[in-house]
Amino acid sequence: MGIVTRFAPSPTGYLHIGGARTALFNWLYARANGGKFLLRIEDTDRERSTDAATQAIFEGLKWLGLNWDDEAYSQFARKDRHAEIAHAMLGSGHAYKCYATKEDIEAFRASPEGKYGSFQSPWRGADPATAPDAPYVIRLKAPRDGVMEITDEVQGRVKWKSAEFDDMILLRSDGTPTYMLAVVVDDHDMGVTHIIRGDDHLINAGRQSLIYHAMGWDVPVFAHIPLIFGDDGKKLSKRHGATGAQEYRAMGYLPEAMRNYLARLGWSHGDDELFTTAQAIEWFDLSGINKAPSRFDFKKLDNVSKHHIETAPDDVLIAGLQDYISSQDREPLSEDAIEKLKTVLPIVRERSKKLPDLLDKSRFILQARPFAPDENDAKHLNSVFNGILKRLTPQLAQVTTWSKEELETLFRDFAQTEGLGLGKIAQPMKVVLSGTTKSPSTFDMMAALGKDETLARIKDTLATM
């Protein structure tokens, strides 16, 4: 039987980075085993679910490259099927109608015994003949004794006394299903074989097993993965930086880097730190998932990001750049800009951590002359350098082989005859060429710019000094 995994977020907000990792694990596991990765929107809570949130989740997953198989399922759309199962359980005696009102339950909770135990419906064993003509919910008739045990691929064997579970509501008084019922029915109908989800659902695995057993369905394999915390060990929140997957897009991380970092957070394959998505798919296994929660570390993310920016193919980088730019609501790069960018990618990608760094470093090739130097770097263009530039320019004009190596040799020789360190000349030259010293290597820039453009920029500078 083929493997089927699923990601089942509720559409009440953007795609949380923790949810994104859960989705990634499910996706990785399905892809690693030639199975299917399904997406189901848990929208049975009509109060809190919104279309905008659903779209945000789609967008987040797409950005991360976690493509799902089939159409996304809507849990709400399947409510009739859920009700059907609830009634089937009623018929088989695994569930019963409960006429207790919300007020009854609240009163119970407020009472002394309500502090300890969960609500025990008086209708559990009641004679149907005594039933009032009033709204009711359908509750599961949970076993009162025995032990419920599950085997979790991450947590191992976990068991509870059945008495721990209350008679949970399956169908609300308005006829809509609760989450507990809906997940089980949907996972069963969708043929889900492996449920990989946050360990906040661990106890639910026990509860849900009750329903599987009642229906005589096969219980899927569970894998409850620990949560992601902020760097202080507290629940990840806005305070720690970004919690939404899309925010990472806006910060300029490559999806490939996010997949790498997120996969490594809570999962490991020996000492491998930096890997491609193809490798992750090849290596991914449930046994590599850690049981302890992990903390989100931006410094490490940056390091992973840097590696992917260094190694990504040009077209991936360009696509990432365009995507980043659109996330900033800026005009996309023109064909001309892309062509220019491609010529300098080899020299700007090496020292960049994030996508915007690439843009900053490429400024010299993208900006048209003449341009003014940055305020902080204008000081390099002083009178001393003016003299140096005037003596250097004729030599530059005579260069026949305009290459990085030739240029560097020329500069070194020139610096020597001037009795200066190379930095005294190369550094201000950066300002001439790019307007700032925070730029790629002087010689890389000159080579990329070409002789004519270089000379023209020198001329521009001389004219303003």
Place this chain on the structure above:
RNA sequence: GGUCCCUUCGUCUAUCGGUUAGGACAUCUGGUUUUCAACCAGGAAAGAGGGGUUCAACUCCCCUAGGGACUACCA
């Protein structure tokens, strides 16, 4: 409160009874350099605490402490 889960360097982690407890990020020191959020070399840094089991425990068991989840007609 109850039930369940978790606990190796600051952080992410390797180890699956026998290792000088390894790697990565961060950090520190030195070097290199035309800027640096770059590079090179080196250093410091960990099994929460206490009991067992065993020839041998980070690894298995128990207790304690700390952290977390759940305890809805939310998902």
